[in-house]
Amino acid sequence: xxxxxxxxxxxxxxxxxxxxxxxxxxxxxxxxxxxxxxxxxxxxxxxxxxxxxxxxxxxxxxxxxxxxxxxxxxxxxxxxxxxxxxxxxxxxxxxxxxxxxxxxxxxxxxxxxxxxxxxxxxxxxxxxxxxxxxxxxxxxxxxxxxxxxxxxxxxxxxxxxxxxxxxxxxxxxxxxxxxxxxxxxxxxxxxxxx
Amino acid sequence: xxxxxxxxxxxxxxxxxxxxxxxxxxxxxxxxxxxxxxxxxxxxxxxxxxxxxxxxxxxxxxxxxxxxxxxxxxxxxxxxxxxxxxxxxxxxxxxxxxxxxxxxxxxxxxxxxxxxxxxxxxxxxxxxxxxxxxxxxxxxxxxxxxxxxxxxxxxxxxxxxxxxxxxxxxxxxxxxxxxxxxxxxxxxxxxxxxxxxxxxxxxxxxxxx
Amino acid sequence: xxxxxxxxxxxxxxxxxxxxxxxxxxxxxxxxxxxxxxxxxxxxxxxxxxxxxxxxxxxxxxxxxxxxxxxxxxxxxxxxxxxxxxxxxxxxxxxxxxxxxxxxxxxxxxxxxxxxxxxxxxxxxxxxxxxxxxxxxxxxxxxxxxxxxxxxxxxxxxxxxxxxxxxxxxxxxxxxxxxxxxxxxxxxxxxxxxxxxxxxxxxxxxxxxxxxxxxxxxxxxxxxxxxxxxxxxxxxxxxxxxxxxxxxxxxx
Amino acid sequence: xxxxxxxxxxxxxxxxxxxxxxxxxxxxxxxxxxxxxxxxxxxxxxxxxxxxxxxxxxxxxxxxxxxxxxxxxxxxxxxxxxxxxxxxxxxxxxxxxxxxxxxxxxxxxxxxxxxxxxxxxxxxxxxxxxxxxxxxxxxxxxxxxxxxxxxxxxxxxxxxxxxxxxxxxxxxxxxxxxxxxxxxxxxxxxxxxxxxxxxxxxxxxxxxxxxxxxxxxxxxx
Numbered sequence: 001x002x003x004x005x006x007x008x009x010x011x012x013x014x015x016x017x018x019x020x021x022x023x024x025x026x027x028x029x030x031x032x033x034x035x036x037x038x039x040x041x042x043x044x045x046x047x048x049x050x051x052x053x054x055x056x057x058x059x060x061x062x063x064x065x066x067x068x069x070x071x072x073x074x075x076x077x078x079x080x081x082x083x084x085x086x087x088x089x090x091x092x093x094x095x096x097x098x099x100x101x102x103x104x105x106x107x108x109x110x111x112x113x114x115x116x117x118x119x120x121x122x123x124x125x126x127x128x129x130x131x132x133x134x135x136x137x138x139x140x141x142x143x144x145x146x147x148x149x150x151x152x153x154x155x156x157x158x159x160x161x162x163x164x165x166x167x168x169x170x171x172x173x174x175x176x177x178x179x180x181x182x183x184x185x186x187x188x189x190x191x192x193x194x
Numbered sequence: 195x196x197x198x199x200x201x202x203x204x205x206x207x208x209x210x211x212x213x214x215x216x217x218x219x220x221x222x223x224x225x226x227x228x229x230x231x232x233x234x235x236x237x238x239x240x241x242x243x244x245x246x247x248x249x250x251x252x253x254x255x256x257x258x259x260x261x262x263x264x265x266x267x268x269x270x271x272x273x274x275x276x277x278x279x280x281x282x283x284x285x286x287x288x289x290x291x292x293x294x295x296x297x298x299x300x301x302x303x304x305x306x307x308x309x310x311x312x313x314x315x316x317x318x319x320x321x322x323x324x325x326x327x328x329x330x331x332x333x334x335x336x337x338x339x340x341x342x343x344x345x346x347x348x349x350x351x352x353x354x355x356x357x358x359x360x361x362x363x364x365x366x367x368x369x370x371x372x373x374x375x376x377x378x379x380x381x382x383x384x385x386x387x388x389x390x391x392x393x394x395x396x397x398x399x400x401x402x403x
Numbered sequence: 404x405x406x407x408x409x410x411x412x413x414x415x416x417x418x419x420x421x422x423x424x425x426x427x428x429x430x431x432x433x434x435x436x437x438x439x440x441x442x443x444x445x446x447x448x449x450x451x452x453x454x455x456x457x458x459x460x461x462x463x464x465x466x467x468x469x470x471x472x473x474x475x476x477x478x479x480x481x482x483x484x485x486x487x488x489x490x491x492x493x494x495x496x497x498x499x500x501x502x503x504x505x506x507x508x509x510x511x512x513x514x515x516x517x518x519x520x521x522x523x524x525x526x527x528x529x530x531x532x533x534x535x536x537x538x539x540x541x542x543x544x545x546x547x548x549x550x551x552x553x554x555x556x557x558x559x560x561x562x563x564x565x566x567x568x569x570x571x572x573x574x575x576x577x578x579x580x581x582x583x584x585x586x587x588x589x590x591x592x593x594x595x596x597x598x599x600x601x602x603x604x605x606x607x608x609x610x611x612x613x614x615x616x617x618x619x620x621x622x623x624x625x626x627x628x629x630x631x632x633x634x635x636x637x638x639x640x641x642x643x644x645x646x647x648x649x650x651x652x653x654x655x
Numbered sequence: 656x657x658x659x660x661x662x663x664x665x666x667x668x669x670x671x672x673x674x675x676x677x678x679x680x681x682x683x684x685x686x687x688x689x690x691x692x693x694x695x696x697x698x699x700x701x702x703x704x705x706x707x708x709x710x711x712x713x714x715x716x717x718x719x720x721x722x723x724x725x726x727x728x729x730x731x732x733x734x735x736x737x738x739x740x741x742x743x744x745x746x747x748x749x750x751x752x753x754x755x756x757x758x759x760x761x762x763x764x765x766x767x768x769x770x771x772x773x774x775x776x777x778x779x780x781x782x783x784x785x786x787x788x789x790x791x792x793x794x795x796x797x798x799x800x801x802x803x804x805x806x807x808x809x810x811x812x813x814x815x816x817x818x819x820x821x822x823x824x825x826x827x828x829x830x831x832x833x834x835x836x837x838x839x840x841x842x843x844x845x846x847x848x849x850x851x852x853x854x855x856x857x858x859x860x861x862x863x864x865x866x867x868x869x870x871x872x873x874x875x876x
Binding site: 405406410411412416419420422423434435437438439440441442444458459462466468500502503522523524526527595596597598599600601603606610613614617618620621624625627628631 | 672673678680683687690693710711714731732735736738743745749752753755756759823825826827828829831833834840842843847849853854855856857859860871876
């Protein structure tokens with residue numbers, strides 16, 4: 001985890017459904033009610049950077065040592081419906097619509113809650129989509145002289161798929177694309193040398 | 195209503211866009227100010243909240259008052275979040291500024307041009323302008339230890355150090371590392387590319403092969 | 404920018420390294436030894452063969468001062484045998500790299516001590532000279548082959564078109580292997596993935612992507628991995644001394 | 656008795672390679688390793704970098720002496736020398752700048768302990784320290800000075816969030832074995848123990864590859 005990493009910070013802004021486990025007089029503003037007590041049992045959406053720590057912090061309650069300030073649910077982006085869709089066909093889900101930092105978010109949620117099922121689906125999704133990313137990147141990276149932009153030469157379905165990539169996948173795409181492109185440049189350049 | 199950390203997030207979103215730009219967009223003075231103010235307000239709140247406990251008990255024991263402990267934690271996390279956003283924003287920009295210094299740009303000049311050259315307006319904050327100057331000096335000193343290898347030179351592997359050229363029009367005598375060469379039309383030379391790049395661009399010489 | 408290129412070697416850098424491979428030349432004119440940073444060049448006297456780094460050989464060739472003797476592995480018969488091996492004999496793994504010099508000592512008896520304190524490796528092994536073994540692709544096979552084809556086409560053992568065609572076949576077979584290998588490792592969940600026989604350019608092309616996928620799987624699986632380790636640790640503790648003993652017996 | 660003499664006795668091939676050639680091999684390996692390792696590596700032993708730098712300087716002086724009024728057409732040797740010189744300059748430049756990139760990225764980390772600091776040259780330490788303090792001053796004057804004092808540090812490690820970014824030592828790398836050796840490797844689902852053979856190429860986590868590389872049983876590629 002990198003302190004200065006922008007994607008990590010942006011992931012921290014993802015909203016998590018949380019339930020407060022105690023009354024807190026000063027925190028009404030978190031539920032759009034400044035000045036009022038935030039009641040135990042109130043459901044609020046909190047950013048991950050806040051939810052994460054409130055969920056693992058020790059309340060100091062000796063009778064209930066496992067109790068934290070809040071309980072939380074999986075955010076919809078990595079919730080049951082999305083996981084079911086990914087299980088059916090990882091390629092057909094534009095995961096960027098769920099979250100631009102889909103994998104980062106999934107990782108945080110897996111660390112917070114032991115979710116074996118989540119891990120299996122997310123990993124399979126990542127690998128299956130990576131193979132597709134490589135194919136598309138190779139096609140577009142090989143076409144070195146055509147330039148970039150919409151002229152990727154991978155067809156409408158391909159571009160649709162690429163639009164749905166999350167940040168990790170965009171980086172992967174760029175890596176595969178640049179690899180193919182610089183190899184192509186080497187081949188083209190060698191004829192001009194010596 | 196706006197949450198603590200929302201303004202900080204805006205800064206980071208700015209930074210994220212900045213990463214993919216070739217130029218440096220204007221410094222977000224107002225946003226930076228409001229995030230810093232948020233931190234001061236949060237700190238004031240925390241101090242006020244703690245005061246009665248410190249007065250009476252000398253310290254605060256979270257287990258006796260979980261609600262206050264929770265408020266203080268939220269407060270503390272919000273300050274830390276804002277600090278992280280501010281640092282990441284500034285760091286992204288100094289990274290970019292350093293890159294420009296490495297590639298030999300006159301950053302201060304460049305930034306004035308981008309804003310249309312109006313006097314007094316720059317996409318850099320005054321502090322950033324200071325930093326660019328200081329970093330420029332620092333890099334110059336570092337480079338000075340490695341003058342023989344031209345530390346800021348190209349990181350693409352060397353190729354075509356010497357090239358064959360044909361003279362397209364008489365250009366008279368030029369000075370090269372090897373001394374003078376007389377360029378008469380249609381003669382051919384094998385020369386250091388760096389010596390003749392300008393003459394090629396001006397159409398006096400043609401690169402062969 | 405402190406360094407504008409991505410970490411890891413790029414294709415251009417790999418090609419640069421390949422130019423340090425020694426190749427055999429036949430000089431066409433006498434050239435005295437030159438005192439270089441990397442040592443003196445041999446005195447060139449036609450028609451005596453000499454070995455020089457590829458970058459120098461290409462410079463000599465370009466100026467018509469020498470011809471280059473192509474390495475035996477670049478002959479069509481050699482390339483065909485490698486294709487046969489890659490396609491039929493082992494359709495999964497890459498064909499093996501040339502045997503390391505420690506295993507091909509003269510007479511096969513002079514066993515080099517197993518000490519790599521100056522363990523020489525590509526591009527400094529003599530794997531592209533006229534004495535290199537045929538039937539094995541050296542680490543820099545693609546870069547050396549392309550450079551020779553482009554600039555010493557008339558020195559090739561067969562028509563440039565024929566050699567080029569064989570190289571293209573080989574590259575395609577191997578590219579498919581590299582692609583399928585990455586999915587065959589069950590998503591890099593297991594340790595120690597082997598890519599023995601892979602070429603430098605093949606690596607450079609796929610490096611960032613492959614490592615990106617592996618690092619992604621590792622990051623996503625970090626929690627599961629930690630849990631697995633804890634369980635294994637517990638099991639080990641339960642088995643107690645018995646396990647430790649067998650560990651020692653393995654002589655590690 | 657010198658260690659080289661001992662080695663020469665047990666292994667006649669040792670030092671059959673002249674010094675200049677070995678320097679080139681070591682420099683090349685250092686450059687490749689630095690480009691491929693996820694963290695900053697130690698300077699190569701035996702003052703290699705200084706020696707190469709000195710040799711480059713001397714060669715440049717020689718080129719300057721040799722030039723003058725010579726016709727490049729007739730002076731092939733000079734062309735060869737300059738071509739080689741350019742190659743050396745490139746390797747050293749690329750090596751040093753890869754190091755700078757890593758130092759930039761994780762400055763506080765490399766300055767944080769004596770062991771880490773010892774990986775930097777004197778010049779690098781001076782540069783990194785000066786840059787870090789300029790940077791801190793920049794943050795201070797931009798916003799940090801308005802913060803409560805306990806929030807002004809750049810090296811807090813409290814509460815699940817370490818401000819000192821450090822390289823990911825578990826990043827994957829490619830290595831080639833330089834001799835037969837046991838290869839221990841960790842994976843997500845399974846760990847491995849392989850009897851590796853000279854010349855084999857593996858993908859490993861850097862933390863697993865590092866001990867092999869440090870005792871010259873493997874090299875980064």
